[in-house]
Every structure is written in structure tokens, then in C-alpha cells.
Amino acid sequence: MWTDTRPPAELPKLFERGADVISLAGGLPDLGVLPLDEISAQLGRLVRLGGRLALQYTTPHVAKSLVPAVADLMGREGGRADADNLIPTSGSQMGLTAVALALGTPGDTILTQTPAYPGATAAFRTAGLLPHAAPEDAEGLDPAGLRRVVTELRAAGRTVRLLYTNPTFQNPTGATLAVPRRAEVLAACRELDLLLVEDNPYGLLGFDGTTTTLFQALDPERVVYLGTFSKIFAPGLRSGWIAAPAHLRYDLARVAEIISLSPSALAQGALAAYHSRSGWDTLIDRYRDSYRERCTLMADALDAELGTDSPWHWQRPDGGFYLWLRHRDRADAGPYARAAADRGVSVVPGGHFSIDGEHAHGLRLCFSNVPRKKITEAVGRLSAALTELPSERRELAEVAG
Amino acid sequence: MNQSQFDQLVERTCSVRVTDSETPLVDLGVDSLHTVALLMAIEEEFGFEVDPDALADPALASPAGLLRYVHANTASPAGI
Numbered sequence: 001m002w003t004d005t006r007p008p009a010e011l012p013k014l015f016e017r018g019a020d021v022i023s024l025a026g027g028l029p030d031l032g033v034l035p036l037d038e039i040s041a042q043l044g045r046l047v048r049l050g051g052r053l054a055l056q057y058t059t060p061h062v063a064k065s066l067v068p069a070v071a072d073l074m075g076r077e078g079g080r081a082d083a084d085n086l087i088p089t090s091g092s093q094m095g096l097t098a099v100a101l102a103l104g105t106p107g108d109t110i111l112t113q114t115p116a117y118p119g120a121t122a123a124f125r126t127a128g129l130l131p132h133a134a135p136e137d138a139e140g141l142d143p144a145g146l147r148r149v150v151t152e153l154r155a156a157g158r159t160v161r162l163l164y165t166n167p168t169f170q171n172p173t174g175a176t177l178a179v180p181r182r183a184e185v186l187a188a189c190r191e192l193d194l195l196l197v198e199d200n201p202y203g204l205l206g207f208d209g210t211t212t213t214l215f216q217a218l219d220p221e222r223v224v225y226l227g228t229f230s231k232i233f234a235p236g237l238r239s240g241w242i243a244a245p246a247h248l249r250y251d252l253a254r255v256a257e258i259i260s261l262s263p264s265a266l267a268q269g270a271l272a273a274y275h276s277r278s279g280w281d282t283l284i285d286r287y288r289d290s291y292r293e294r295c296t297l298m299a300d301a302l303d304a305e306l307g308t309d310s311p312w313h314w315q316r317p318d319g320g321f322y323l324w325l326r327h328r329d330r331a332d333a334g335p336y337a338r339a340a341a342d343r344g345v346s347v348v349p350g351g352h353f354s355i356d357g358e359h360a361h362g363l364r365l366c367f368s369n370v371p372r373k374k375i376t377e378a379v380g381r382l383s384a385a386l387t388e389l390p391s392e393r394r395e396l397a398e399v400a401g
Numbered sequence: 402m403n404q405s406q407f408d409q410l411v412e413r414t415c416s417v418r419v420t421d422s423e424t425p426l427v428d429l430g431v432d433s434l435h436t437v438a439l440l441m442a443i444e445e446e447f448g449f450e451v452d453p454d455a456l457a458d459p460a461l462a463s464p465a466g467l468l469r470y471v472h473a474n475t476a477s478p479a480g481i
């Protein structure tokens with residue numbers, strides 16, 4: 001099949017849960033913070049008063065009533081949204097697919113910040129694009145490296161027009177690219193005529209409420225912005241948006257319409273109603289509180305269990321869903337993830353976030369959805385697996401095999 | 402609630418300017434999903450169940466018409 005890719009563009013099986021397995025794998029939000037009574041009353045009203053509209057097909061626009069809710073969210077990070085630059089999606093996953101199909105041509109190279117969200121590289125590959133790791137230094141995306149790599153790739157005959165980044169509380173590292181760096185990266189993009197794809201599901205989930213100016217705020221004509229309600233409201237509504245430069249709006253809207261025909265008016269109506277009644281502040285604060293608490297519990301437990309001379313290194317994130325461990329000697333994390341699974345805790349090994357295996361020594365731990373009282377137990381099980389010597393594992397494997 | 406307060410509710414819920422309370426909602430630029438949002442807001446604000454077909458009557462489909470509808474449904478029985 002045309003969509004078969006090498007390596008296979010599969011998503012890790014993140015959302016499966018076994019009996020006694022504690023999952024630190026899937027990036028699920030903590031929906032315990034949602035005011036379900038209020039949402040249920042509003043959904044009831046929406047269907048009773050407007051069901052024939054909300055359950056009907058609709059045009060590929062962000063509903064006018066939802067535009068203020070999107071503008072409110074983007075404004076918190078300096079971004080701009082209005083009815084004319086928005087295209088509705090069923091979440092950023094669709095946004096990634098739409099961008100790849102509308103703005104790329106099969107065979108094009110897409111520079112991709114790594115380690116990368118596997119759904120992004122899978123979407124790019126499925127659209128026939130070739131992800132290529134974007135150059136980074138200790139500060140993150142490296143503008144000088146970009147100039148060099150793009151020049152080399154083009155000299156080798158490759159077409160490079162897109163740069164993908166998840167710049168704030170990045171999945172899986174939790175890292176945030178500083179604003180001065182963003183400006184330098186954009187300057188390089190202008191010189192090299194690259195479009196920047198900014199994927200930002202976590203930007204408002206800084207534990208202390210700190211936000212970082214969007215790439216889209218710095219150069220709205222160079223940036224295709226992917227927004228989503230999945231992480232600040234709920235992923236089950238499958239609702240998000242693309243904020244596009246004027247000259248790309250039509251192409252993106254056309255492809256979005258081909259992919260999904262119509263956005264969900266029901267989801268858009270529910271989100272608009274929630275925002276106009278309650279605003280976003282309370283809900284976002286509750287999400288932040290939940291994740292701050294869980295992250296602290298997990299990082300403290302890791303400090304206590306692994307100590308300072310462990311070969312596994314990590315940094316405490318300031319927001320988002322994830323903690324990223326890296327093996328000092330670049331040992332493959334796959335066997336450790338399997339050992340952890342044997343001990344009843346699931347994590348995602350770094351190979352999934354790699355383009356070509358380059359982050360195989362990483363492990364992603366997701367704290368956003370694990371019950372508070374299971375965090376210490378989960379980290380205990382994980383640490384036992386991580387401190388097991390790989391040679392012991394091999395012997396075990398030999399005995400078993 | 403008087404008309405100007407009600408017009409503000411319309412403006413807030415529907416992101417439009419109400420220049421004249423008798424102007425039909427459509428002509429103020431209120432689209433259909435916005436109209437539903439407005440009916441939802443009215444239910445929450447005034448605590449009665451709005452008839453989904455209320456706006457089928459063109460006489461009600463303006464801010465002034467809607468406020469008359471609200472008053473008709475929330476008026477306390479005389480003398481109490």
C-alpha cells in the first residue's frame with residue numbers, strides 16, 4: 001500500500017491497560033478536574049435547543065461562536081486568531097496530517113525536532129514526506145545548524161520546505177525553547193524560505209502559569225499553528241484548529257475538508273458554550289494544579305529511588321505531561337522498558353520518538369493521568385527495572401529462550 | 402432585566418453590536434450556532450425552559466422580541 005512506510009509509521013500502543021499494570025505510557029489528561037455536571041447540563045441544553053443544527057453537517061469553519069474561545073487561548077501566549085485565519089480540525093493529529101498533505105509533496109523532506117511526538121512523524125510519513133532530524137544544540141533548535149543542514153540537503157537535491165516543532169513543554173522531553181531562540185529560528189526560516197509548523201498542545205500547562213510567546217505571535221505569516229482543545233478541555237470532543245497564514249488558508253481548508261468533510265458542530269457548540277459561561281481560567285488552573293502535584297510526586301520519587309549516581313538522567317519539567325529519562329551511556333532503553341513492563345509499569349522507550357533510532361536511549365514517563373497514590377509504587381517498580389544490569393537481563397533471556 | 406442589559410447579554414454571547422434592539426438577530430450578524438448559544442444563555446440566566454421553536458416566530462427573533470418572550474415566561478403572577 002502507498003501508506004506503508006519504512007520504518008512502519010505505527011503509533012505505540014499507548015492506551016491499553018492491563019490488570020495490575022500502572023501506566024506511565026499514554027499521554028492522557030486528568031479528566032478528574034472536569035466539571036461534569038456543568039458540561040452535562042450544557043450538552044443537554046445544546047441538543048434540546050439546537051440539536052438539529054449541532055448534529056448536522058456543517059461548513060469547514062471554526063464556528064463564529066467558538067472564535068472568541070480560540071482567540072482567548074492563543075492570546076495567552078501572544079498569538080492571534082480570528083475567523084479568517086482559522087481552520088477547524090478534529091485535534092492536532094488531523095492538523096499534522098492536513099499540513100503534511102496540503103503543504104508537502106511526496107518525497108519532500110520535513111525537518112523535525114527530535115525526539116518527536118510519534119504521531120507527527122507517522123503523519124508525515126503517511127503523507128509521503130521524509131522526516132529529517134532538525135539540528136539542535138544545548139538550547140534546542142539551532143539556527144546556524146539549520147542553515148547548514150538545509151543547504152546540504154538542497155545541494156543533495158532534496159526539497160526542504162517545512163520545519164516541525166513542538167516548542168513548549170515538548171512531548172516527550174518537557175523542554176521549552178526560549179523566545180530569543182525562537183526569533184533566531186524564524187530569521188533562519190525566512191532566509192531559507194522554510195515554513196514553521198508549530199504544534200502546541202501543552203503551552204498553557206506551565207505548572208506556575210508561565211507562558212512563552214508563540215512562534216505564531218512572532219511571525220504569523222511564516223508559521224502554521226496547530227491548536228487543540230484536547231489538553232485544556234478534553235480529547236474526547238476531538239476538536240482543534242489550525243491558525244494559518246492568509247496565503248495558505250485555502251489549501252489547508254480544502255485538505256481539511258477532504259479529510260473530514262465537516263467539523264463537529266456539536267463539539268464546537270459545546271466548547272463555545274463552556275467558554276462563554278465559564279471562561280478558561282478555572283479549568284486551566286485545575287489542570288495545572290493536578291499536573292504540578294503529580295510531576296512533583298514523580299520527580300521526588302525518582303530522586304529518592306535513583307539518586308545522583310544512576311546512569312539515568314532527567315530534568316524536572318516546568319509544565320506539560322512528561323518526564324524524559326536518558327541513559328548516560330546511550331544504552332538502548334527498549335530492554336529496560338520491557339523489564340519495567342514485567343514488573344507492572346509501562347513506559348514508552350525512546351525509539352518511538354526517534355526518526356532513525358537516535359533517541360533509543362530515552363524513556364518517556366507520563367505523569368498526567370497516573371493516580372496520585374500509585375506514583376511512588378510505579379517509580380519503585382520502574383527503578384528496580386532500571387537498575388537491573390543489562391547483563392542480568394541477557395542471562396535471564398538466555399535461560400528463558 | 403431591562404432592554405439595554407439584555408442587549409449586553411446578546412452582545413456578550415454572540416460577539417455582535419446591538420445597534421437597535423428591534424433589528425432581527427440575523428441582520429445583526431448572529432449565525433445559527435450563535436443563536437443556540439443565546440437561547441442557552443437565556444435559560445441559564447432566567448431559569449426557565451426555552452421552547453426550541455421560539456425563534457420560528459419572526460416577531461421574537463430580535464433582542465427586543467426575545468426580551469418580551471423572557472418577560473412573558475418569567476412574569477410572576479399579579480399581586481404576589
Ligand SMILES: Cc1ncc(COP(=O)(O)O)c(C=O)c1O
Nearest residue numbers: 027091092093117166171228230
Ligand atoms: C505534540 C503533540 N501533538 C499532537 C497531539 C495530538 O493531539 P490531538 O489530536 O488530541 O489534538 C499530541 C497528543 O498527545 C501531542 O503530544
